[in-house]
Amino acid sequence: MAARMFALALTCATASALLTGHMSRLRADGRLPRGFSIGTTGLSFSPAEKPAMNAKMNMTLVVLDEPTESFAAVFTRNAFPGAPVLVGKRRMAERAVQAVVVNNKISNVCAGSPDGPVADSERVCAALAAELGLAGGAELVVPxxxxxxxxxxxxxxxxxxxxxxxxxxxxxxxxxxARGIMTTDAYPKMRAADACGGRIVAFAKGAGMIEPNMATMLAYVLTDVAVPRDALREMLPRVAAASFNCISVDGDQSTSDTLIALASGAVPLASGSAPLAEFERALLSVCAQLAADVVRNGEGVRHVMEVVVSGAPSEASARAIGKAVVNSNLFKCAVAGNDPNVGRILAAVGSCAGVVLPDVPIGGASIRIGGRSVFEDGRFQLTGDTEDVLYAYFKQAELPLHAETPCDEGFPFPPHERTVLIEVDLRAGDARARVLGADLTSEYVAINADYRS
Amino acid sequence: MAARMFALALTCATASALLTGHMSRLRADGRLPRGFSIGTTGLSFSPAEKPAMNAKMNMTLVVLDEPTESFAAVFTRNAFPGAPVLVGKRRMAERAVQAVVVNNKISNVCAGSPDGPVADSERVCAALAAELGLAGGAELVVPxxxxxxxxxxxxxxxxxxxxxxxxxxxxxxxxxxARGIMTTDAYPKMRAADACGGRIVAFAKGAGMIEPNMATMLAYVLTDVAVPRDALREMLPRVAAASFNCISVDGDQSTSDTLIALASGAVPLASGSAPLAEFERALLSVCAQLAADVVRNGEGVRHVMEVVVSGAPSEASARAIGKAVVNSNLFKCAVAGNDPNVGRILAAVGSCAGVVLPDVPIGGASIRIGGRSVFEDGRFQLTGDTEDVLYAYFKQAELPLHAETPCDEGFPFPPHERTVLIEVDLRAGDARARVLGADLTSEYVAINADYRS
Structure with missing residues (x-):
């Protein structure tokens, strides 16, 4: 009943107000830092592997007014990285870069012209360098x-x-x-912050094949703050570990995961550690919000799960256990159905702990859902009304189907940012981790059972 | 079109012939080894945690005519094992056992009367020992x-x-x-072999929460061959590793996984290593077939995937990579939709290899689907007709929905045992592994989004 009222509400005045608010935020967040320009364009083609198909591709371009030495990136650890990842890793060794070019539709992995996929990426970079008149050539362009x-x-x-x-x-x-790089994304994902007298804007794409091991599929951070190259390269992996590497939509790691940060340097940064710390805090905040956006917009997602694991012997084991909960297909299905199947949380925690903490007794663990204790000191705390209370809690965190979300602007939008909060205290140490994940719905299956047709 | 003809065929004479054959096999396989008797019964109750529910439970009993010293078991590695697993591990230290009692509906994990879940299991064992008149008491009964x-x-x-x-x-x-221990299983799973002048019969349950780390949820092997206790305990983990531990329905490891082997000893075993090797071969064959049955009958399963990973540096890495392919939700969805999305196989192989073989170059790997090369020496081999050929191959391996399978005997049955064969040759060693998995369908989501209501 609550769902139906919500759906009805979304078709009238409330939806209009929500959308206005959402668009206002996107427009405000989108304001570019100094020193950057952005362009997008579309094109049509027939894939060599499916000649009868008329496919559409977007190209997106980020250009700095001047080449910058202050850039950093983290890439997928997949053993079959895309050609742009191989090229991007080379670019990281260059003295400077000045542009990033992104295409959607084809990931350019292990397939290409007779010269190979790396040569294909380099050709696009060279064409761009020539058109932009970059004296440094293709080496200044990251594909x-x-x-x-x-x-x-x-x-x-x-x-x-x-x-x-x-x-x-x-x-x-x-x-x-943010719109140009989308594939199966339902809406653009962008977050921003002001810091150190300058600005940070970050945008990302990614709706499926999301369990980054280094960064999400594609995410870009633009800033005008003159963060030194070494400092940026030191903090970006730390920020990625605590943001993009703590999310999963479907447990599938991409071959293209890339997070790139570019600083134009238009805003000087005061010396000392305090301004750098302020910048890193702002960067982490922006990336954490953006990572949450990626999950919220995950393919077929109706609920975002937020799993906080505390009392762990190490951060790594806390994160592994959190990932095990958000990646349990059984629990993901239960959440999709608003079914508070707490036994499946316990099974997932125990299965992972049996592997990563085989000698650590966790029989005294506790589990809370939405703040309510359901497991304490090794025993379930389930009474006659537990299921009703938890059902209502799951229900209020439900997102409407994207298809049900009205939209005047060409894309739907998330009507709220509520999560299903699951707290696991292992009572076996002081480390903790926070992991975001998604439920598993029939819509996810439908989207991915016939992705390319 | 092929699917429709198949569905039509199943509604008439062919279905009847298939069912007759299936039932004949089950009846033949079911013949008990000497020295065993079996009983089942049903009961109704209202769960304390959901008082308005009228729940039904089956109890199943296996009894040996005499206590046996020749028994072995492997159990889940989940850090929150069920009480019966804790009791079962104690029983393994006993000189002999004489009975096994199984209940479905409730797994007895971390919940129980004020005395606790272990005491609850022990009470049931004691009641059985008394009724059976076992002089050794509850210690002879495995719950x-x-x-x-x-x-x-x-x-x-x-x-x-x-x-x-x-x-x-x-x-x-x-x-x-085999029928009594079922929960969401669609049909009973049982396999048998004659060996060493005696007989091996094995049956299992398990349709969801299936990725055993030691054994499948519940599986039982009964034999009259007098295999010595030590030999049985040595070979059972080996057999489990190559059968039940190589399957996954949904990547979720249970809190109850248990595989138990009981030998009545009615048929003497000749001395020497050859008879023992013959027995182990037969045992492995029975368990491998039974493990395949568990996958085929997995919740919502429409395709069984068979992933053979060869050319690996170690069997463990080969198995990990095979598991990564069958546990990729994206690839599971593609298989469900008969979509030959070979890129998702590569992404899954590369994602796992990036973690378990970070320093091993596998760029020269090859991938074949149904015997057809799709990836060779680091490059995709996709031509205009690849997708059509592979679509047809996926389609012929499709299983009908259980609900569509007609059945006069109270349960449906699998109309064929075809798999989708995926061969990955890493070209980086001599080790290999074979892993079975299942696709991911809307039916799986529907079953698990509201399991308990």
Whole structure:
């Protein structure tokens, strides 16, 4: 009943107010830091592997006014990384970069022209460097690709689209880029903060194949704060570990995961450790919010799970146990059905602990859902009304289907940011971790059972 | 079209012939080894945690004519094992056992009367020992439970049902036991072999929460061959590792996983290593077939995946990579939709290899589906007809929904035992492993989104 009222509400005035608020936030967050311009363009092509298909691709371009030495990135640990990841790792050794080009639709992994997928990525970079008149050439351009794995990049069509891409640049907002990099994403994901007298804007894509081991599929951080190169490279992996590496939509790690940070340096940074710490706090806040956006927008997601594991012997074991809960297909299904099946949490915790903490007794653990104790000192605390109370708690955290969310702006939006909070206290140490995950719905199956047709 | 013809065929004469064959096999396989009797009975109760529910439970009993010293078991490694697992581990230290009692519906994990869940299990064992007149008492009885985690065992009602359970025993067939231990299983799973002049019969339950780390949820091997206790205890973990530990339905490891082998000793075993090797081969064959049955009957399963990983540096890494493929939700969904999304296989292999083989180059790997090469020496081999050919291959391996399978005998049955074969050659060593898994369907989600209502 609550769901029906909610759905009804979303079709009338409330939806309009929510949408206005959401768009206001996106427009405000999108304001670019100084020193950046952004362009996007679209193109059509027929994949060599599926000639009858008329496929559409977006290209997105981020350009710095001047080359910068202050850039950092973390990449997927997948043993079959995409060609752009291989090229991107090389670029990290360069003295400076000045542009990032992103395409969706095809991820450029292990497939390509006779010269190979790396050569295909380099050709696109070279075309861009020429059009932008970059004296340093293709080495100043970082390529990124996301989409179907196994198909070839339509290099000729992409190079032909480069003049339009460069000509489309503007200096106002990152929102077109957040939209341009989407694949199965329902809406753009962007977060921002002001820090150290400058600005941080970050946007990401990723709705499926999300369990980053280094970074989410594709995420970009732009800032005008003059963070030194070494400091940026030291803090970015730390921030990724506590944000993007703590989320999972489906436990599937991508071949393209890439997080890139670019600093234009237009805003000087005061010396000393305090300004750097302020910047890192703001960066972490932005990335954590963006990571939550990625989960909330996950394929078919109706509930975001927030699992806080405390009392662990180490942060790594806390994170592993949190991941085990959010990746348990059985528990994910239960959450989708608003079924407070606490036994499945215990099974997931115990299964993981049996592997990562085989010699640590955790029989005195406790579990709380939405603040209510359901397991204490090795025994379930389930009374006749537990299920009703928890059902209502799960229900209020439900998101509507994207298809049910009305939208005047070309994409739907999340009507709330509530989570299903699960707290696990192992009572076996002082370390803790917070992991976000998603439920598993019939919509997820439907989206992924016929992704490419 | 092929699926529709298949479905039509199943509604008429072909279905009848298939069912007759299936039932003939089950009846033949079910013939008990010498020295065993089996009984089952049902009871009703209201769970303390959900008083308005009228729940039904089966109790199943296996009794040896004489106590045997030749018994062995492997149990779950979950850090929150069920009380029957704790009791079962104690029983393994006893000189002899004479009976096994199994209940479905409630797994007796971390919930129980004021004396605790172990005391609840022991009470049921004591009632059985008394009714059977076992001089050795409850220590001769091994308890097992499967079902909802977190609910209390209805001990009083179970003890009241013990006389009916003991009275129901017969010496003909294990089929009633294979049916009695079912929960969400669609049909009974039982396999048998003749070996060393005697017989091996094994049956199992398990349709969800299936990724055994030691054994499947509940599986029982009965034999009349007089395998010495030490030999049985040495070979059972080996057999479990190569059969039940190589399957996954949903990646969720149970709190109850138990595999028990009981030898009545009615058929003497010749001395020497050859007869023991013959017995182990037969035991492995029976357990491997039974493990495949468990996957085929997994919740909502429409395709069984068979992943053979070769050329690996170690058997453990081969098995991990095989498990990564069958546990990739994205690939599981693709298989469900007959979508030959080979990129998702590569992503899963690469994601796992990046963790378990971080320093081993596997860029020269190859992948075949149904014998057709799709990835060779680091490059995809996808031509215009690849998808059509693979679609047809996936389609012919599809299983009908259990609900669509006609059945005169009270349960449906698997109309074929075809798999989707995926061969991954890492070209990085000599070790190999074979892993069975299941696709991920909307039916799985529906079953598990509201399991208990």
């Amino acid at each position: 990124c690709s996301t989409g179907v794995i196994g198909w070839r990049l339509p290099v000729a069509q992409m190079c032909a689209a480069v003049p339009a891409l460069v000509g489309a640049r503007q200096r106002e907002s990152a929102l077109p880029a | 097992c439970s499967t079902g909802v985690i977190g609910w209390r065992l209805p001990v009083a009602q179970m003890c009241a049902a013990v006389p009916a359970l003991v009275g129901a025993r017969q010496r003909e067939s294990a089929l009633p036991a």
